[in-house]
Amino acid sequence: MPRSKRLSCGVQAQTNPETGINALLDVAMTTGFDFIVVPLAHPLRALRNPAAKGDAAFARADLDLYSGDWSSSVVGQISSTVQTQLDSADPAERIKAQEMFEQDTAWASHISLPAVVLPLTVAPVAADAKAPRSIANLARVLSNFLNSTLSMTVWVRVTATPMAGEPSSTEANAPVTTRAQDSWELWNTLRTLCGYNGRLAVALELPDNLPSPQSLARWKGEPVKGLFCLSSSFLTNNKGFPVLSKRHQLVVREFLEFGTQVVVDCGSNQFISPPDAKAAASAAAQASPSGKGKGKGKAAQFVDNTTTPTTIYENHLQYIGHLFDTLPALDEATRASSSFEDSLQAPLQPLMDNLExxxxxxxxxxxxxxxxxxxxxxxxxxxxxxxxxxxxxxxxxxxxxxxxxxxxxxxxxxxxxxxxxxxxxxxxxxxxxxxxxxxxxxxxxxxxxxxxxxxxxxxxxxxxxxxxxxxLLGSFGDNELSPECLDGAQRLLKPDGVSIPSKYTSYLAPLSSQKLYIEVRNQYVHFSPPDERKAFETPYVVLLKNAAITNPPVPVFTFEHPNRAAKIDNSRYTSVTFTAPHNTTLHGFAGYFDTVLYKDVMLSIVPDTFSTGMFSWFPILFPFKQPVSVKADETIEIHVWRNCTREKVWYEWTCTSPISLPIHNPGGRSYYIGL
Amino acid sequence: MPRSKRLSCGVQAQTNPETGINALLDVAMTTGFDFIVVPLAHPLRALRNPAAKGDAAFARADLDLYSGDWSSSVVGQISSTVQTQLDSADPAERIKAQEMFEQDTAWASHISLPAVVLPLTVAPVAADAKAPRSIANLARVLSNFLNSTLSMTVWVRVTATPMAGEPSSTEANAPVTTRAQDSWELWNTLRTLCGYNGRLAVALELPDNLPSPQSLARWKGEPVKGLFCLSSSFLTNNKGFPVLSKRHQLVVREFLEFGTQVVVDCGSNQFISPPDAKAAASAAAQASPSGKGKGKGKAAQFVDNTTTPTTIYENHLQYIGHLFDTLPALDEATRASSSFEDSLQAPLQPLMDNLExxxxxxxxxxxxxxxxxxxxxxxxxxxxxxxxxxxxxxxxxxxxxxxxxxxxxxxxxxxxxxxxxxxxxxxxxxxxxxxxxxxxxxxxxxxxxxxxxxxxxxxxxxxxxxxxxxxLLGSFGDNELSPECLDGAQRLLKPDGVSIPSKYTSYLAPLSSQKLYIEVRNQYVHFSPPDERKAFETPYVVLLKNAAITNPPVPVFTFEHPNRAAKIDNSRYTSVTFTAPHNTTLHGFAGYFDTVLYKDVMLSIVPDTFSTGMFSWFPILFPFKQPVSVKADETIEIHVWRNCTREKVWYEWTCTSPISLPIHNPGGRSYYIGL
Incomplete structure (x- = not known):
């Protein structure tokens, strides 16, 4: 069954100084890749030392491709030395690194690249540093850049590592990973220092030896725009084709479901097959330049006028395509709702508004x-x-x-x-x-x-x-005022009569999601006057996709019908605690509900008991107005109130551990449901 | 020498049910107190159970005093059971406590009290709870109240306790104070949950046995509006008059300097001296009602038509007055600047503006x-x-x-x-x-x-x-562009010429201050359009008063003149670390400078080397956009950059430990100094 998302696949390769970037792009496109990732410093090497090659060399790179190619098909990679030298103890080295960064990004802006890749490396396992290395100056330079450009995205390239506390490898007696060696920690610090900029994204490199599923699961809440698969991770199957290990496949499929772009990283291998490579590639080894690009360099040696140009990486691309095409088919419900993924909606107010x-x-x-x-x-x-x-x-x-x-x-x-x-x-x-x-x-x-x-x-x-x-149930069970309505209607019921539903319970679970944090922050424009506080004091109905739920949901409020209490009180207050399974940053909590319609007939949107195929309800998001940093094994304590007056019902919520936040929405000042 | 601040002193006492609140206020005023603190629940007991006394009893309290007296001279105390019952595990008890709180505060609003006292008690030392008790529901109810009233202040009354980690008393083998037993922790949680409301203040009770100076110093950054001295803390000197211990004196004087109001708490003692009390009081013991108030109760038995009415607490009041009068005389500099205390000013921009x-x-x-x-x-x-x-x-x-x-x-x-x-x-x-x-x-x-x-x-x-x-020096040394100006002017100097000043260094120290945090937040209105982010990304010149500096300042940037470097670079980047001496909440850092004018001739506004009598510079405040919670012994790491372009100079700053904050003012987007 066709999917709504299209596969986008790139390739990272070295340009051949002789044939230039146009030849590389040409072959990549003809092979079927959507874009190439190339070092900014390589074709533009001259920039670093203009005297060495003169002005001609400087201009060459600019004219190598049509501007439309630069802006749609090329991602530039910033020199990997920049990121460490920016936080060098030596001020002169810092300043030089800043100049390099600014040259690279200025050039990338000049040729309108859609994105640049910034490599970010963790401390080596051998290092005895416990705390992550300082990246404050890198963050400052990056933050300045992100604030000065309106269109370019920065992909921070990190290798997926084991999380702090886990063994650093599968070898016996492998040392435990420290925070300094955990790439998520470094990313988390960087994006925080950069103020959660919406154009700062992750390019996640999968190493040959994958870390634990728990370590990888943390990236579910992060904006992973690119997934880098190393050519070295590919195995050769018995038909001679490149394939990934079962675990790699699983991870790639999971990110493909997110719409992440996959990049095959050729490493130091030649992307353009040399004449003596394997038969499949060598068939196309006597070549003349294609019509694309304006390259003035030597003709590339691989395109045959009669054969489709190809490389040994065509098979890699086909394999990724195969993984994409064999993703589980989307049922109608999922397809219908996929356009709602991570898109915030104000909850319905059926008592105040008539539905359309x-x-x-x-x-x-x-x-x-x-x-x-x-x-x-x-x-x-x-x-x-x-x-x-x-x-x-x-x-x-x-x-x-x-x-x-x-x-x-x-x-x-x-x-x-x-x-x-x-x-x-x-x-x-x-x-x-x-x-x-x-x-x-x-x-x-x-x-x-x-x-x-x-x-x-x-x-x-x-x-x-x-x-x-x-x-009358909402995403959080009682949030569309089912309790108040049914209490008012139960006088219609015989003393032994039955209410369907007879009971419903709301649930909540801690949530980490850079994407949703930024989405909530952006809601401020929908208030008049614009109001960031109101944006963070409103719960939103949202189909959670780019969000990591750190702990299974636990029950919060329960209502039963009919309610024969002498004095009915539909206000509620519950505090719940969780133990953080790993270091994380929380951005709020997700709310769900289940309901007993009658006896064992249930409906549920709680993940573990989800009524498969049902699409009437998405979860609800209660945001936190500031990200809450949590360490493994710390207690997460969340409080939530359902308050009622004659006129309205509203929720208040906060967190009191590991730190306290201001209580959100006191007195229903930002959001309430009218009776 | 007269001081600019007036002493305001109150007394907390029980009302005599027979004579009523008017008699109490009458004697307190005649004795010289400025206000009384009385339980809301006591004179208004009838409210709690209207049936018991009927409507007449309900009305009596209202009419007991002129409304002007209620609104200027009475502070009501909320029942002390409310604060614990609001977080009871029993929902019914919680709801009852909320009703009591709402009745008390509604009544206090009705009679226009300027403030109410909310007692907040820590866990007893014997308790084995390590974490502070939950006060989330108390905070919610309080926050709702603070958001619904525009004028009333809530004084949260806490006893000054040893800080977590210190022995709980001076006895040998006294158990160590836990966070649950540390009143600052409880206050810190409460004010955070209440979103740093400007009308939430501290009423600090000094126990008979004072905690360590370090424990008390933490309150310097908090809005301590009232200082409660227990009558039991007073000793009797050899002339028979009540006096405080040396340490109590010191603390009281320190808060008097802040302008804190002092309240003498009579505890369970009678404020109005019984007929058989000591001579001084009994002289006034045959009394008739004074003309003040409209009391219909029995005549108070202490006011003599011919004698000034008085109580045994007159001497306590006189003693507090004596402490106030003997505060160190203010020098001209201090008096001149006292109106600037904790008042934020944008730093001067002498290059862009002409001074007046x-x-x-x-x-x-x-x-x-x-x-x-x-x-x-x-x-x-x-x-x-x-x-x-x-x-x-x-x-x-x-x-x-x-x-x-x-x-x-x-x-x-x-x-x-x-x-x-x-x-x-x-x-x-x-x-x-x-x-x-x-x-x-x-x-x-x-x-x-x-x-x-x-x-x-x-x-x-x-x-x-x-x-x-x-x-050309500013509060942070280089912040009024002395480096750029003197670099530009040094061509006027002979090769062996001398610059006065020859060198200057900026310093910074972590700062905790609820008052300044709220002041900065309130600055948003000064931007057009109103902008809270800009408010938090601007440094302010401010005479620090209600602020706690947690660690001594350390040097940051140094400049020397003349600067004979081949290529002058006035950009700077430094990160500094501190070890938190105790649990605290940081709101930014304070900046200072010192300068070598020539050889050993110095000027300094760094506290330890302060040039006594100098008033030309106040410190500078670099705010944090969110409060940072820090535990004892954790590392505080602060980064600060001085960035320069041809057109402007600006600072960026952030914190990376114990948590990371967004870098403030990237690219000078909110604040810069024009060249």
């Missing part, structure tokens, strides 16, 4: 939700009506908040399956939805259904209900 | 600065001119940036003391100041001085200078 027809339509298409509702009604009918009375006794079902009728339909079908006689009252306050209900009654449901245009909290029924069916 | 006459006038009055400059010139003259040539050889002195002439005057006087013949060139770019210089030349200086209206970097002199004198 299109919104009803989307939700009605859920293949799981209404089947489960139907099953719940069917079981409840079977429990309440003895078999002998099913043909005669009429069961009263009230659907409160009937919308355009999916629950009415599900209830009628359930009654038919159970062979029960039912009278369905469909209560709906939205006059636009009532119009649809009336059409369906007249055309399909006839006398078995009564349509009531009313707020469920106000309607006076002709009879009490055996079964009260509602679908 | 009043600004010159303030600086010219400094009793130390020009004396030291004079001494430096005198020594330089003596070194340069052999005694035999002093009558004949003319030494050329150039004063660059002469302003209204104080350095010219100092140089002339120095020459006179050294018996040297001098020619002084006064170079000044501000035409308004030049006008004053010309008057002084014509009237006082005559031919010994030439006035040059020019930028020192542009002027072509008739002769080179022996001595180049300037006063």
């Amino acid at each position: 027809s299109a919104t009803y339509e989307v939700f009605e298409r859920d293949p799981v939700k209404y089947a489960q509702y139907g099953r719940a009604v069917e079981l409840a009918l079977e429990d309440r009506v003895p078999e002998s009375e099913r043909a005669t006794r009429e069961t009263v079902i009230m659907v409160v908040g009937a919308g355009r009728g999916p629950l009415v339909q599900a209830a009628l079908e359930a009654a038919e399956r159970a062979n029960c006689k039912v009278k369905v009252y469909a209560v709906e306050k939205n006059p636009n939805a009532v119009a649809t209900l009336l059409v369906r009654k007249n055309e399909e449901w006839l006398d078995s259904v009564e349509i009531i245009e009313s707020d469920m909290r106000a309607w006076n029924p002709p009879a009490l209900a055996d079964i009260l069916v509602s679908e | 006459s009043a600004t010159y006038e303030v600086f010219e009055r400094d009793p130390v600065k020009y004396a030291q400059y004079g001494r430096a010139v005198e020594l330089a003259l003596e070194d340069r001119v052999p005694e035999s040539e002093r009558a004949t050889r003319e030494t050329v002195i150039m004063v660059v940036g002469a302003g209204r002439g104080p350095l010219v005057q100092a140089a002339l006087e120095a020459a006179e003391r050294a018996n040297c013949k001098v020619k002084v060139y006064a170079v000044e770019k501000n035409p308004n100041a030049v006008a004053t210089l010309l008057v002084r030349k014509n009237e006082e200086w005559l031919d010994s001085v030439e006035i040059i209206e020019s930028d020192m970097r542009a002027w072509n002199p008739p002769a080179l200078a022996d001595i180049l004198v300037s006063e």
Whole structure:
């Protein structure tokens, strides 16, 4: 099944000084790669020492390619010495490194490269440094650059390492990885110092020996735009083709699902096959220059007029393509929602706003939700009506908040399956939805259904209900005011009547996501006047993709219906604790819910118990207004309140361990749900 | 010498249910106290259980005092059970406590109290809890209240405890204080959870046995509005009067210097002396009600028509008054600058703006600065001119940036003391100041001085200078561009010429101050459009008062003049580390400087070497955009850069340990000094 995301694959290679960058790009494109990654310092070597080659050399690189090629197909790599020398103890070396960085990036801007790669290396395993090396000056220079350019992305290239505390290799007695040797730590420091700039991304290099899945899982919350696979990591299968190990495959597939671009890194190997290379490549070894580019260098020696130019890396590319094409097929639900990935939405306020027809339509298409509702009604009918009375006794079902009728339909079908006689009252306050209900009654449901245009909290029924069916739940269970609505509607229910749903519980889990932190920060423009505080004090419904959940979700608030308490109190307060599995930076917490519709008939968006195929709800995100740095084994303590007045319901939340944050949204000042 | 701050002293006492609050206030006022602190729950007990006393009882308290008395002379104390019950594990108890809190504060608002006291207690020493008790729900309720009222201040009353890690008492083998038993920790959490609300303050209770000076010093950075002295802490001196121990005196004096209000806490003792009390009080023991208040209760039994009413606490009050009156006299410098305490000023930009006459006038009055400059010139003259040539050889002195002439005057006087013949060139770019210089030349200086209206970097002199004198230093030394100006002016100097100053060094030290954090945050309104980020990316000149410096300042940048380097580079980068002496929360760092004018003639605003009496410079504050929580013995690492282009100079700064912050002011985006 086709996927909505396209594969984009690049190749990192050395340019041949004789043939130049145009030949390299030419072959890469013809082979099928989308872009090349080349050292900025190499074709532009002259820049570093203009006297050595003169002005002609300086200009050559600029004219080597059409500007459209530079801006779409070339990623430049900054010299790898810059990053360490910028934090040298020697001021002169620092200043020289800064000049190199500025030359490289100025040149990259001049030729409109879409991105540059900045290598960032950790301390070698042998080093005894415990704390990560200082990268403050690198961060300052980088931050200055990011603040001065509006379009270029910087890919910070790091090797995926074991996380601090894990053995540094699989060898027996391998020393334990320190923070200084953990590339995530270095990246985390760098992006923090750079103020979470949206154009600072990760290019993750997979080493031949992969670190643990836990170490790799940390990158799920980071903006991994590029995944570098070393040519040395490829094995040769029994047909002579390059393949990756099972674990490498898994990781590559996982990032392909994210839409990460894959780069095959040829290392010091020649990308353009030398004439004496293996047969497949040598077939194309007598070549003349292609028409592309304006290269004035020597003709490349590999393109044949009659053969498609190719390199030994064509097979690598085909293999990545194969991994992409064989990703698990997207079901309809996933495809429908993939455009919502990591996109923030304000939660629905169904009591204050009337839903639009299109919104009803989307939700009605859920293949799981209404089947489960139907099953719940069917079981409840079977429990309440003895078999002998099913043909005669009429069961009263009230659907409160009937919308355009999916629950009415599900209830009628359930009654038919159970062979029960039912009278369905469909209560709906939205006059636009009532119009649809009336059409369906007249055309399909006839006398078995009564349509009531009313707020469920106000309607006076002709009879009490055996079964009260509602679908008022939000991503955090109670966040669309199901408790308040059902408390107001339960007077419609017989003393022994049943509410479907009968119970629901919200859950939360700590979340790390640079992407979502930046997205929330960017929401400030949607407030009038623009207000960053409000942006961070609003929960958002969001399909989590580029986010790492550090611990499994735990339950927070539970509501049961009907609620026969003498004085109903729907305010709640819970604090929950987690133990950080590794060093991390939290940006908020994710909220989920599950619900018992009836007995064992459930719906859940909690990852472990997720109702497969259901797409009616995305998780909810409660952001933190500042990133919270957490060390492995530290306690994460989160507090969340559900507060109520006569007029409104709102959440407040905060974190008190490892550090305290200001309580978010006190008094509902930034966000509330109106009653 | 009279001080600018007035003493304000209160008394905390029980009201006598028979005589009511009006009698208490009456005696307190007549005794000389400025306000009383009374439990909200006591005179208003009826509120808690309206049925018990009926509506009459409810109204009585309201009418007990004129509203002006309530709003100026009464501070209400919230029931001390509320604070613990709000975080009870039992939801019902939490809800009850919230109702009590809301009743108390609603009542306090109704009668317009200026402040309420909220007691906050730490875990008892015996408790084995290591982590502070949860106060998240208390913080939420408090935060809601602070966000709903615009005028009332909440004094959080805490006992000064030993800090975590110190012995809990002076007894041998006393257990070590845990974070759970450290009241500063609890306060720190509370104010953080409440989002650093400006109306949340500390009422610090001094226990009979004071904790270590280090423990007490932490409160210097906190908004200690009230200092509670227990009546039990008072000793009786040999004349029978109440006095405090030496250490208590010291602490009380220190807070009096801050302008903290002192409250004498009578504890369970009667504030109004019973008839059988000591003679001084009993003299006033047959009383009739005074005219104040509208009390309908029984007549108080202590006021005599002919005698001034008094209590045994009159002596306590007089003693506090004595401590206040005998505070070290303020010198002129301190008095002149006391209105600047903790008040943020943008640093001067003398190259971009012309100073106003009043600004010159303030600086010219400094009793130390020009004396030291004079001494430096005198020594330089003596070194340069052999005694035999002093009558004949003319030494050329150039004063660059002469302003209204104080350095010219100092140089002339120095020459006179050294018996040297001098020619002084006064170079000044501000035409308004030049006008004053010309008057002084014509009237006082005559031919010994030439006035040059020019930028020192542009002027072509008739002769080179022996001595180049300037006063271009800012609070951080180089922050008013002294390096750039003097580099530009040193071509005026003979090869062996002398620059006064010859060297200057900036210093920095970590700083904790709730007050300054809030002040900086409030600066956002001064940017157009309002911009909190800019507010936190600007350094401020500020006379530090309500701020705790956690570690002694260390040197950062040094400049020497003349600078004979082939290529002058005035950019700088330094990182400095400190070891946190105790748990703290940092809000930025304080900057200072010292300068060598000539040989051993120095000026310094670094606390340890401060040039006593000098008031020309206040420290500079580099704020952090978020508070940084630090634990004892953790490394504090601060980075600061001085960056230069042709057009401007700016600082960037950040912290990388214990956590990293975004680099402040990248590229000078929020603040720079124009060249």
